Amino acid sequence: xxxxxxxxxxxxxxxxxxxxxxxxxxxxxxxxxxxxxxxxxxxxxxxxxxxxxxxxxxxxxxxxxxxxxxxxxxxxxxxxxxxxxxxxxxxxxxxxxxxxxxxxxxxxxxxxxxxxxxxxxxxxxxxxxxxxxxxxxxxxxxxxxxxxxxxxxxxxxxxxxxxxxxxxxxxxxxxxxxxxxxxxxxxxxxxxxxxxxxxxxxxxxxxxxxxxxxxxxxxxxxxxxxxxxxxxxxxxxxxxx
Amino acid sequence: xxxxxxxxxxxxxxxxxxxxxxxxxxxxxxxxxxxxxxxxxxxxxxxxxxxxxxxxxxxxxxxxxxxxxxxxxxxxxxxxxxxxxxxxxxxxxxxxxxxxxxxxxxxxxxxxxxxxxxxxxxxxxxxxxxxxxxxxxxxxxxxxxxxxxxxxxxxxxxxxxxxxxxxxxxxxxxxxxxxxxxxxxxxxxxxxxxxxxxxxxxxxxxxxxxxxxxxxxxxxxxxxxxxxxxxxxxxxxxxxxxxxxxxxxxxxxxxxxxxxxxxxxxxxxxxxxxxxxxxxxxxxxxxxxxxxxxxxxxxxxxxxxxxxxxxxxxxxxxxxxxxxxxxxxxxxxxxxxxxxxxxxxxxxxxxxxxxxxxxxxxxxxxxxxxxxxxxxxxxxxxxxxxxxxxxxxxxxxxxxxxxxxxxxxxxxxxxxxxxxxxxxxxxxxxxxxxxxxxxxxxxxxxxxxxxxxxxxxxxxxxxxxxxxxxxxxxxxxxxxxxxxxxxxxxxxxxxxxxxxxxxxxxxxxxxxxxxxxxxxxxxxxxxxxxxxxxxxxxxxxxxxxxxxxxxxxxxxxxxxxxxxxxxxxxxxxxxxxxxxxxxxxxxxxxxxxxxxxxxxxx
Numbered sequence: 001x002x003x004x005x006x007x008x009x010x011x012x013x014x015x016x017x018x019x020x021x022x023x024x025x026x027x028x029x030x031x032x033x034x035x036x037x038x039x040x041x042x043x044x045x046x047x048x049x050x051x052x053x054x055x056x057x058x059x060x061x062x063x064x065x066x067x068x069x070x071x072x073x074x075x076x077x078x079x080x081x082x083x084x085x086x087x088x089x090x091x092x093x094x095x096x097x098x099x100x101x102x103x104x105x106x107x108x109x110x111x112x113x114x115x116x117x118x119x120x121x122x123x124x125x126x127x128x129x130x131x132x133x134x135x136x137x138x139x140x141x142x143x144x145x146x147x148x149x150x151x152x153x154x155x156x157x158x159x160x161x162x163x164x165x166x167x168x169x170x171x172x173x174x175x176x177x178x179x180x181x182x183x184x185x186x187x188x189x190x191x192x193x194x195x196x197x198x199x200x201x202x203x204x205x206x207x208x209x210x211x212x213x214x215x216x217x218x219x220x221x222x223x224x225x226x227x228x229x230x231x232x233x234x235x236x237x238x239x240x241x
Numbered sequence: 242x243x244x245x246x247x248x249x250x251x252x253x254x255x256x257x258x259x260x261x262x263x264x265x266x267x268x269x270x271x272x273x274x275x276x277x278x279x280x281x282x283x284x285x286x287x288x289x290x291x292x293x294x295x296x297x298x299x300x301x302x303x304x305x306x307x308x309x310x311x312x313x314x315x316x317x318x319x320x321x322x323x324x325x326x327x328x329x330x331x332x333x334x335x336x337x338x339x340x341x342x343x344x345x346x347x348x349x350x351x352x353x354x355x356x357x358x359x360x361x362x363x364x365x366x367x368x369x370x371x372x373x374x375x376x377x378x379x380x381x382x383x384x385x386x387x388x389x390x391x392x393x394x395x396x397x398x399x400x401x402x403x404x405x406x407x408x409x410x411x412x413x414x415x416x417x418x419x420x421x422x423x424x425x426x427x428x429x430x431x432x433x434x435x436x437x438x439x440x441x442x443x444x445x446x447x448x449x450x451x452x453x454x455x456x457x458x459x460x461x462x463x464x465x466x467x468x469x470x471x472x473x474x475x476x477x478x479x480x481x482x483x484x485x486x487x488x489x490x491x492x493x494x495x496x497x498x499x500x501x502x503x504x505x506x507x508x509x510x511x512x513x514x515x516x517x518x519x520x521x522x523x524x525x526x527x528x529x530x531x532x533x534x535x536x537x538x539x540x541x542x543x544x545x546x547x548x549x550x551x552x553x554x555x556x557x558x559x560x561x562x563x564x565x566x567x568x569x570x571x572x573x574x575x576x577x578x579x580x581x582x583x584x585x586x587x588x589x590x591x592x593x594x595x596x597x598x599x600x601x602x603x604x605x606x607x608x609x610x611x612x613x614x615x616x617x618x619x620x621x622x623x624x625x626x627x628x629x630x631x632x633x634x635x636x637x638x639x640x641x642x643x644x645x646x647x648x649x650x651x652x653x654x655x656x657x658x659x660x661x662x663x664x665x666x667x668x669x670x671x672x673x674x675x676x677x678x679x680x681x682x683x684x685x686x687x688x689x690x691x692x693x694x695x696x697x698x699x700x701x702x703x704x705x706x707x708x709x710x711x712x713x714x715x716x717x718x719x720x721x722x723x724x725x726x727x728x729x730x731x732x733x734x735x736x737x738x739x740x741x742x743x744x745x746x747x748x749x750x751x752x753x754x755x756x757x758x759x760x761x762x763x764x765x766x767x768x769x770x771x772x773x774x775x776x777x778x779x780x781x782x783x784x785x786x787x788x789x790x791x792x793x794x795x796x797x798x799x800x801x802x803x804x805x806x807x808x809x810x811x812x813x814x815x816x817x818x819x820x821x822x823x824x825x826x827x828x829x830x831x832x833x834x835x836x837x838x839x840x841x842x843x
Contacts, residue, residue, distance in 0.1 A: 046596050047740050049780045059779040064596045086776050090745035124749055125816045149738070167297035168591070168738075169304040171574070173748045175738030180297035 005069040010076050016067035023051060023063040026075075032228035033075055034084055034113045036091075036202050037150035038063040039234055042159065048091070048150055050084050050113060059083070085117045092122040094173075096131065096145035097203075103212050104204030106220025107236075110148060112227035134179070136187030139209050140198060146205040147177050152234075153206060157197035165191045177205075199237040248277050252284040256291045263292040264607070266302060266589035270309050271530070271570045275377060278314040285311075305591040305737075307361065307573030308377070308530050314357040315350045317395050322372040324363035324492045325727040326650040326713055332371035335388050336360070342392040356395050362575055362731055363492035364531045367650035367713070368414050368657045376401060377533040380408045409534070413499045414657030417673060419644045420636060421617075421624055422504075422660045429551055431510040431626040435517045436559055444470075444518050447622060449630035451642035455617035456486060456578075457685055457709035459641075462618055468602040470519040472610035481521040482611040483512050483564075485619055486583055488529045490575035491686035492731060493711035496646040497616040499658050501528075501535055504620055505542045509566060511619030513552065514626055515612055516564040524566040525606070527583050530573050539568055575735035579783055580613040582737065593739045594783035615709070617646055637663035641702040649674045651683075651714035659712075661701065668697040676714045681721060681800070686711035687728040688788035691721075691795040722758055722803045725792050729754045732789040743786030746777045750793060756816060760807050767804060770797060 006013040007022070009031055016025035026033050027040060035051040038044060046064040053062045054074040062073075074080060091097075091110060099105045131144040149168070154177070157165040165186075169178045181189035191197070198206060217223065222230055230236070255272055259265045269288060273280050280303055289296040303309040321327070321336045340347060340358050350357040366372035369381040378401065380391070387408065394404055415422055435443045448463035469481060485508065489497040500508060512524045528536065543566055546552040556562040569587055571577050577586045581595035584606050605611020614622075621643060625633045634642040641663035647670065650656045654675025661670065667682055682692045684701070685708035692699065692706070699705050715721060729751040738744045750773050756762045757770075774790030774797075781787045796803060820839045827837050 044596065046782060049741050049782070052780045061780075061782075066598065083776055083780055086772070087741050087780065090741050090749070093749075094741075094745045125752065127748070149744075164295040164298070167295060167301045169297070169301045170738065171305045171307075171591075172733060172736040172738040173744055175744065178297050178301065180295040 005067075007067055007069060007071045007073055009073045014067075014073075020067045021063055022053060022055070022060075022065050022067050022073055025067045026062065031075070033062045034116060034227075035063060036109055036113060036148060037152065039152055039200060039202075039232065041234075042152065042155045042200075045151060045155070048148065049087050052080060052083050052087070054080060081117050084113075085119045086123075088114045088117060088119050089121075089123045091148050092119075093124045093126045094129070095147060096128065102146070102204045103207055104146075106215070106217060106223050107233055108204055108222075109202035109227065109233045112222040112230075112233075115222070116227050131176075134186050135209075136183075136185040137189075137191060137209075138187065139193045140186065140191065141207050141209050142179075142186055143205055143207070144177060146203045148203055148205075149175060149177065150202060152200040152202065153177070153197040156200045157191075157195060160196040163190050163195065163197075165189045165195070165197060200234050202233055248273065248281045249283050249287065251276060252287045256287065261291050261293075263294060264587075264589045266292060266294070266299065267306070267572060267586060268569060268589070270299075270303060270306075271572050274309050274572070275533075278316070278318055278376075279310045279312055282311070302589070302591055305574065306530075306571075307734075309572050313350060313354060315354050316398065317356040318374075318376050319356060319358045319391075319395075320361035320364075320374045321358070322362075322364035322366060322370060322374070323360035323727075323731075324367055324370070325724045326367040326493060327363075327371040328723065328727060329651060329719070330371045332383070335371055335383050335385070338385070339388050339392055342389070343395060355398070361531075361573065362490065362735060363494075365489055365495040365498050365529075366411065367493050367495060367648065369412055370650075374531065377530065378409060379411060379531065379534055381411055411498075411502070411534075412657075413503055414655075415499065415503075415660075416649075416655050416657040417659040417661065419660040419662060420633065421507075421620060421644060421646070422658075424624060424628070426504065426506045427510055427623050427627040428506065429549070429557065431507075431514055431623040432517070432551060432557055434626040435514055436557055436562075440518045440520075443514065443626055446630045447518070447625060450625045450633040451630075451640075452618065452621055452625060452633070453641065453703060454615055455621065455645070455709065456615035457491075457707055459703040459707055462614065462622065465602060465614070466515060466519050466612055468600075469610045469612045472603040474610050480523065480609055481516075481519050482606045482609050483516045483519070483521045483524040484580075484583070484587065484606060484611055484613040485512055485524070485526045485566075485616055486578065486580065486613055487532070487616050488527050488571050488575075488578040488583060489532075489616070490529055490578045490735075491688065491709055491711050492728070493648060493650055493683065493686050493713040494709055495648045495650075496658055496710045498532055498535070500616050500620055500646070501532070501539060505539055506546070507620045507623045508616050509542065509546055509552070509619075510626075511614075511621070511623035512566060513556065513564055514622055515614070515619065517556075517562060519610075519612060521612075522563050522565070524564060525587055526566055526568045527571060527577070527587055528568055529571045529577075533570065536568060536570070543568075574737075575731075576737045576783075576785055579785060582783070583613065584611065591737070593737050594785075617710070638700075638702050638704065640704045645701055645708070646710050647701070647708075647712045648710045649712045649714065652676060652679070652716035652719065653714045663702045664700050666698055666700050667692055667706070670701070670712065671697065671714065674714070676716070678716045678718075679714060680717045680719060681715045683713040683715065683724065683792070684708050684711065686713075687731050688785070688791055691724075691792060691799060693799045720803070721796060721800055722754075722807070725796050725803075726751075726754050726758050728792040729789075732785070736785065736789070740780075740782035740786060742777045743781045743783075743789060746773050746781075747786070747789055749773050750777070750790060752816070754793065757804055757807055761809065761816075762804075762807070763809050767797065767808075770794075 037048040051062040582592040586592040
C-alpha cells in the first residue's frame with residue numbers, strides 16, 4: 001500500500017490506494033465525476049455508464065476501472081460531456097420523467113446530473129412506456145415510470161437489509177424492476193421505511209408517503225448549488241427525512 | 242400432458258438429484274420447460290424454497306432466457322429461425338402460411354393449448370434453412386410441402402417421434418477440409434502426448450503453435466492457459482475450471498454444431514488437455530439451447546470416454562490426473578456467448594456480463610480460475626498435441642497460424658463448412674462456394690463487418706478481417722437494408738438490458754432503421770444513426786453493445802446509397818405523423834375542417 005501513487009485527472013494529480021477505482025480516488029480527492037448507479041457504500045455496478053471517462057484516450061466507466069499509476073484520465077472534455085448528455089437523454093426518453101410534476105424535482109440526481117452536463121432537452125424520441133405505480137405499501141410509493149435500473153435498491157435490500165425485496169426481470173429494453181412478494185406488490189413484501197433500500201434511490205422511483213412538496217422550489221437540494229458541489233442525493237437522505 | 246408425472250413431483254425429483262445446488266437453477270428450469278412447455282408457479286416456489294432463492298430471482302432468470310416461459314406454450318412450441326439467411330430462403334412467407342393453416346397469431350398460444358408459433362434468433366442451420374425448432378428440436382429445409390405436412394401433424398397431435406425422420410435430418414455439409422477436418426480423430430493420442438511430454442512439454446507445443454482463440458477475438462491460447470495456471474487459487478485447492486463455449490449464437494455461424502456432431506471426441510480431448518496443463522478437475526460444455534438434439538449423443542461420447550479411461554479419475558492410468566466434463570444447456574440468449582455472461586449463466590443466473598477486470602482466468606466460474614475457449618480452439622489444441630506445432634503453423638499467416646472454419650450461407654451454390662488456411666482472400670472463398678454476382682459479404686455475423694466488392698481482396702486473418710466463422714453472401718438482387726434491419730432487431734432482442742447505451746441506444750437505432758426502411762427518414766436521421774452507433778461503441782459495458790452498431794455504421798460508410806434512396810427530401814422528418822396525432826383532438830371537438838388539419842409540405 002502506498003499513497004504516493006498518482007494518476008492524472010484532467011491534468012490534476014490524484015493520489016490513489018491499491019484497489020481503488022478511478023471513481024474511488026476522485027471521490028476521496030473531492031473531484032466530481034458525474035454518476036448515477038454508483039454509490040460508494042456499494043460494490044461498483046457500471047450500468048448507467050454516465051461516469052464514462054477516457055483513460056489514455058479509451059472510454060471506460062470510472063466506477064469500475066481500477067486506478068493505475070501514470071494514466072491520463074479525461075473527465076471534463078467536451079466529447080465526454082457530450083457522451084454523458086446522450087446517455088442521460090436516453091434515460092429520460094426510456095422512462096416517463098415529468099420533472100415539473102415530480103415530488104423529487106430539485107432533489108433528483110438524474111435531473112441534477114442532466115443540468116450539470118447542460119442537457120437542455122431529451123432530444124431522442126420518447127418511448128412513453130406503460131408502467132405501473134405501486135401504492136400498496138402504507139408508507140412508501142413506487143413509481144416505476146421513473147426507475148432508471150441502477151439496481152441500488154436491489155443491492156441495498158440484498159446486501160444490507162438481507163431481504164431481497166427487489167429484483168430485475170425481463171431482458172433488454174424489457175428489463176424492469178420487480179418486487180419479491182406473492183402478489184408482486186410492495187405492500188405484500190417485507191419492505192420497511194427503515195430499510196437501507198428505502199434511502200438509496202437516486203431518482204423519484206421510491207418515495208415516502210404522507211408528505212409532499214414540503215420544501216419550496218428554490219430551497220431544494222440542488223436548487224442553489226450544482227451536484228458537483230452538493231454530492232449524491234443518498235448522502236443527504238438524513239437531512240431530507 | 243395429463244399422462245405426464247406432475248410438475249411438482251418432477252421438480253422435487255430434479256432437486257433431489259442435484260442436492261439443492263443453486264448453480265443448477267437454469268438447468269432445472271430448462272428441464273421443466275422442456276417437459277411442461279412452461280415453468281408452473283408451484284415449481285418456481287419449490288425451486289425458490291429448496292435453493293434458498295427469492296421467488297423474484299427465479300422469475301428474473303426465467304424472464305431473461307427466451308426459451309423459458311411462465312405460461313404454457315402448448316403441446317407444440319414452434320419457433321421459426323429468424324436469421325437474415327432464413328428470410329432470404331423464404332422463411333417469412335412459410336411462417337405466414339403455417340400460421341394461417343393453424344389459425345394462430347405469431348407469439349400467442351392457440352386457445353386450445355395445442356400450438357404456439359413464434360420466431361427465434363438464428364438456429365445455426367443457415368446452410369440448410371429455412372429452419373424451425375419444434376419443442377427445441379431443429380427441423381431443416383422447410384418448404385411449402387413440409388409446412389403443410391407439419392401443420393397436419395400438429396392438428397392430428399402426432400407425437401414428434403412419429404414425424405418423418407427426414408424432417409430432423411441435419412447435414413454436416415463439409416465442403417472443404419484442411420488441417421483439422423482432414424485428420425482422423427486423435428482418439429487417445431492427444432492425451433498420450435500430454436503424459437509423454439508432461440504438462441510443461443505440451444504447453445510448449447501449444448505455445449509454439451501460435452494458436453489463437455477461434456471465437457473471433459483471437460486471444461493467444463497458450464497465454465490464456467498460462468494466466469489461468471499461474472492464478473492464485475490456494476483457497477480452492479487449485480480447483481481450476483475448463484469451459485467450452487458452445488453457445489454458437491452469432492447469426493450465420495454453425496461450424497461448432499458440425500464439430501460437436503462429428504468431432505466431439507477431439508473437442509473433449511482438447512478440454513482434457515487444457516485441464517492437464519492448467520490443473521483443472523472440472524469441465525463444462527455450455528451448449529446453446531438450439532442444439533438440444535445433440536445433447537444425448539454428446540453424453541454418450543462422454544460416457545465412452547469415461548469407459549476408455551479418457552475422462553474421470555486417473556486418466557490413462559496417470560495417478561492424480563482427474564477430470565470430468567458436464568454439459569450445461571443454454572436457453573435462448575445470444576449474450577451468453579460472451580464469456581463472462583456465459584459464466585453467470587453456468588452459475589444458473591441471468592446472463593449479464595461481469596465487470597472486467599477481474600478476468601475469468603483469475604476469477605471465473607464460482608470465482609475460480611477458469612479457461613473459456615471456443616469449440617474449434619479445443620479441437621485445434623487436441624490436433625496440435627497429436628501432430629505437433631510445426632504441422633500446425635506450416636499453414637496460415639505469421640500472426641494467424643493454422644486454419645479457420647467458415648460457416649458459409651446466403652447466395653451461393655454450395656453453402657456449408659469450409660476450412661481454409663488463414664490468409665485466404667474473400668474472393669477465393671467466394672469462388673470456392675460458388676458465389677457470383679456478389680454485392681457484399683457479411684463476415685463475423687451480425688456483430689461483424691460488411692465487406693463490399695472493392696474489398697474482396699482482403700483476407701480472413703486476425704490481422705485483417707477477424708471472424709468467429711460466419712460468412713453470409715449477398716448477391717446484387719438483395720436489399721442490404723433488410724439485412725441491417727434484421728440485425729438491428731436481433732440486437733434489441735438479444736441485449737441483456739444492463740447498460741444504458743446498449744439497452745436504450747440499441748432500441749433507438751432499431752427504430753431509426755425502421756424509419757429509414759419505411760421511407761420516412763431524412764438526412765438528419767443519418768447523423769442520428771451515426772451518433773447513437775458511435776456512443777454505443779464507446780460506452781457500452783460489453784462486446785455486444787460495442788459491436789451491435791457495426792452493421793449500421795459499416796453500411797452507412799460503405800453502402801450509403803441503400804439509405805439515401807429511401808430518404809425523404811426534407812431536412813427533418815418527425816418519427817410520427819403530425820396530422821394523425823391530432824385525430825383524437827378532432828374526435829373530441831367534432832371538427833374535421835381544413836383548419837383542424839396540419840398540412841405537410843409536399
